[in-house]
Amino acid sequence: MSKPLPVVDYLKIPEKGEPYLEGYRCKKCGATYLGERNVCSKCFARDEMEVIRLSDKGTLHSFAIVYRSFPGIDVPYVSAIVDLEGGGTIKGNLINIEPDPDKIKFSMPVKVTFGDALGRKDKEGNSYLSYFFEPI
Amino acid sequence: MSDVYVMGVDMIKFGRFPDRSVPNIGAEAALMALDDAGLGIQDMQALYCGNLGQASGMVGQRILQEIGQTGMPVVNVANACATGATAFREAWMSIKAGMYDVVLAVGVEQMGKGLLGGAGTGDGIPKEGLLGSGTMPCVFAEAGMEHAKEYGTTFEQFAKISVKNHHHSTMNPKAMYQIETPLDDVMNAEMISYPNTKLMCSVNVDGSAAAVLVSEKKARELGMARAVKVRASAMASDPYTDRDLVMPDVNACTRLAAKDAYEQAGIGPEDVNLVELHDCFATAEMLHYENLGLCKDGEAGKMIDEGHVELGGKVPVNVSGGLLSKGHPLGATGIANIYEICTHLRGEAGKRQVEGAKIGMTHVIGLGTACGIHILEKTS
Numbered sequence: 361m362s363k364p365l366p367v368v369d370y371l372k373i374p375e376k377g378e379p380y381l382e383g384y385r386c387k388k389c390g391a392t393y394l395g396e397r398n399v400c401s402k403c404f405a406r407d408e409m410e411v412i413r414l415s416d417k418g419t420l421h422s423f424a425i426v427y428r429s430f431p432g433i434d435v436p437y438v439s440a441i442v443d444l445e446g447g448g449t450i451k452g453n454l455i456n457i458e459p460d461p462d463k464i465k466f467s468m469p470v471k472v473t474f475g476d477a478l479g480r481k482d483k484e485g486n487s488y489l490s491y492f493f494e495p496i
Numbered sequence: 497m498s499d500v501y502v503m504g505v506d507m508i509k510f511g512r513f514p515d516r517s518v519p520n521i522g523a524e525a526a527l528m529a530l531d532d533a534g535l536g537i538q539d540m541q542a543l544y545c546g547n548l549g550q551a552s553g554m555v556g557q558r559i560l561q562e563i564g565q566t567g568m569p570v571v572n573v574a575n576a577c578a579t580g581a582t583a584f585r586e587a588w589m590s591i592k593a594g595m596y597d598v599v600l601a602v603g604v605e606q607m608g609k610g611l612l613g614g615a616g617t618g619d620g621i622p623k624e625g626l627l628g629s630g631t632m633p634c635v636f637a638e639a640g641m642e643h644a645k646e647y648g649t650t651f652e653q654f655a656k657i658s659v660k661n662h663h664h665s666t667m668n669p670k671a672m673y674q675i676e677t678p679l680d681d682v683m684n685a686e687m688i689s690y691p692n693t694k695l696m697c698s699v700n701v702d703g704s705a706a707a708v709l710v711s712e713k714k715a716r717e718l719g720m721a722r723a724v725k726v727r728a729s730a731m732a733s734d735p736y737t738d739r740d741l742v743m744p745d746v747n748a749c750t751r752l753a754a755k756d757a758y759e760q761a762g763i764g765p766e767d768v769n770l771v772e773l774h775d776c777f778a779t780a781e782m783l784h785y786e787n788l789g790l791c792k793d794g795e796a797g798k799m800i801d802e803g804h805v806e807l808g809g810k811v812p813v814n815v816s817g818g819l820l821s822k823g824h825p826l827g828a829t830g831i832a833n834i835y836e837i838c839t840h841l842r843g844e845a846g847k848r849q850v851e852g853a854k855i856g857m858t859h860v861i862g863l864g865t866a867c868g869i870h871i872l873e874k875t876s
């Protein structure tokens with residue numbers, strides 16, 4: 361079995377150690393982006409980006425509970441927007457929680473975890489590593 | 497710069513026309529708008545055509561192939577759900593620029609049924625249901641839940657918006673649906689993406705709408721009786737906000753366009769008698785009461801609870817039935833809502849007439865993001 365591939369290019373799988381999410385931060389204004397870029401869309405600075413390791417902790421900013429998706433996608437699931445500690449916002453599935461609006465609390469602390477991409481494989485049969493959010 | 501007037505405007509009854517072509521559907525509204533203006537295609541100096549589904553398909557020229565190939569310049573535009581408003585605005589700008597005196601704007605769309613949104617294709621594996629959802633009901637549910645987080649807005653309050661718009665549509669013969677949907681029905685309908693149930697999602701329909709825009713000189717020549725003045729035409733893209741690239745921000749963009757529109761018109765929100773805004777989902781309409789300044793931030797829930805946005809209220813919103821019930825043919829929507837406002841300003845809206853309407857506003861937003869706002873005023 362070959363190593364799983366990252367589900368998005370900002371998920372990094374080092375040779376040693378745990379996977380993590382990578383961000384690009386503008387040294388001029390502090391805006392944080394997912395994925396590589398050279399120009400800041402907030403302050404327009406060029407070539408002022410530094411690569412940072414995004415936190416694996418954050419808080420739930422917003423969510424929706426998805427009951428109807430495209431064919432073949434398991435429902436219901438919680439689609440969540442998470443603000444990471446120290447900057448950066450990411451979207452993903454909030455797991456290990458009942459998909460019930462009364463159980464899901466705004467601003468609740470969550471951690472970013474990594475695991476197999478729900479068994480999904482590409483045309484070449486490669487497995488993928490994805491990220492998820494879980495309540496702390 | 498000349499003022500710009502809408503001299504003719506109309507829309508077809510929205511529905512599903514799988515056996516017709518896109519240009520054919522667009523041509524019908526174009527002819528209706530020409531008739532409304534008392535003009536012919538030979539009088540038009542340019543055509544601005546909005547369509548998304550066949551954005552590279554020269555839809556404007558193909559409309560002329562159905563109704564009159566005069567050789568006029570044609571510009572085809574695509575700008576997500578702001579496509580129709582963009583075509584109208586380009587037409588407006590051409591008159592403002594002094595290039596033309598009489599131009600035609602058409603918006604047309606033929607839609608499939610089903611969910612809209614990013615299916616997440618491309619490299620690797622599908623991301624839908626893995627990294628959250630890119631479906632439109634979910635994206636707008638997340639935007640609505642942001643409001644719930646801030647102000648405690650409830651599922652029931654969101655649902656009431658759908659009750660209102662469906663009620664309004666019972667008075668609009670051109671709406672896709674004319675059915676009452678009581679609160680229980682809305683809240684108990686199939687949940688698509690909490691808090692949006694099926695009855696809180698806009699209806700995918702086919703449709704077209706068109707407008708004839710003229711300069712002041714031309715309007716005086718043709719007669720002002722039914723002319724409607726364009727007091728403002730504003731457009732904005734999404735300014736940088738912290739979460740925008742992950743969670744499309746429909747608020748900042750709308751606020752930017754609204755500020756520009758009110759400044760152009762020299763009026764404030766309190767001067768607006770009715771609004772047709774982009775209720776692609778019930779959760780979206782809630783946000784735009786505040787974004788358009790119809791109430792203070794945090795008071796949107798009160799606007800729907802206290803009936804201020806119903807027909808007969810302080811500022812009726814979506815008396816056409818809105819996208820929720822009139823239907824949402826993407827490229828046509830931004831001209832269809834101009835038709836609705838003009839119909840009220842002309843006092844021709846029948847049972848759903850907003851009495852004494854002098855100034856109306858239209859708003860559309862296309863994710864990506866484009867916001868188009870027009871302010872229209874009765875002339876006579």
Ligand SMILES: [Zn+2]
Pocket residue numbers: 386387388389390391400401402403404405
């Ligand atoms: Zn910057």
